[in-house]
Amino acid sequence: MNRGAYFWGGILVLFGLLFLLSNLGLLGTINLWNIIGPVFLVLLGLWLIIGMVFKPTRKSEQAQIPLQGLRTVALQINHGAGRLRISPGAANENLLEGTFTGGLDRKEHQQGDHLDLTLSVPSHFFYWNWGAAGLEWNIKLNSQVSIDLEVNFGAGEIRLDLSGLDVSQLVLKTGASGNEIFLPSREGLTRVRIEAGVSAINIHVPQDVAARIKTETGLAGVTIDRKRFPHQGGVSQSAEYDIAARKAEIKVSAGVGSVDIR
Numbered sequence: 001m002n003r004g005a006y007f008w009g010g011i012l013v014l015f016g017l018l019f020l021l022s023n024l025g026l027l028g029t030i031n032l033w034n035i036i037g038p039v040f041l042v043l044l045g046l047w048l049i050i051g052m053v054f055k056p057t058r059k060s061e062q063a064q065i066p067l068q069g070l071r072t073v074a075l076q077i078n079h080g081a082g083r084l085r086i087s088p089g090a091a092n093e094n095l096l097e098g099t100f101t102g103g104l105d106r107k108e109h110q111q112g113d114h115l116d117l118t119l120s121v122p123s124h125f126f127y128w129n130w131g132a133a134g135l136e137w138n139i140k141l142n143s144q145v146s147i148d149l150e151v152n153f154g155a156g157e158i159r160l161d162l163s164g165l166d167v168s169q170l171v172l173k174t175g176a177s178g179n180e181i182f183l184p185s186r187e188g189l190t191r192v193r194i195e196a197g198v199s200a201i202n203i204h205v206p207q208d209v210a211a212r213i214k215t216e217t218g219l220a221g222v223t224i225d226r227k228r229f230p231h232q233g234g235v236s237q238s239a240e241y242d243i244a245a246r247k248a249e250i251k252v253s254a255g256v257g258s259v260d261i262r
Helices: 003-023 033-054
Strands: 062-066 072-078 083-086 094-101 105-111 115-121 136-142 145-160 166-182 188-204 212-222 233-237 246-261
Touching: 072 136, 094 115
Parallel strands: 072 115, 072 145, 083 136, 083 145, 145 166, 166 188, 188 246, 212 246
Antiparallel strands: 062 094, 094 136, 105 115, 212 233
């Protein structure tokens, strides 16, 4: 039985019913946007717990990639369903260290001090076939290398702790997921682009980083810290954005769920 398709299909039906009841006025004064995000996270948490209890035994693969004089890296991660965690902490001699439950396909091309690197779930796994159990990847990166990071993720939980990394660009494309993202505090401009379906997105901007934020949402509620990022001219932007030494340009496109930026 394709449990993943049934589960996430059920979530879409539930959200659709909530919006129907709201449009018919049957929810009274209840703020639907304050319900969607928490409900989604509860369902996602139950899905992951069920997966941990009933998951089959899977191979956990350790991998590391030596630094070898690299200065810049274009890193693409193609994940299925489950958990993905990225953080600083790789040893000085390594670009990357990680544990990959379910295996790893790796493609790389180095030219001088630049590396194009793609990490993917093995081709014989399709993420819905993993049902509730999912895949769990834990990746540590070297903080001394400038990284352009692209993450393509299906369903589950993402935690991107980029606070100690030199990530100049983050592109996140996700289907149904809970996302916790800590942006880096680095000199210059960090570009962030997020495209999400049914997702809860929480973005943490360091206090010493100015930000310009633009959101495009369908049925997603948006919460932005207006004290730090007042709304003006169609965007939310720090007062000192234009002259800031550290700043982030954040663009979020989301369908259903919640977006919280602080």
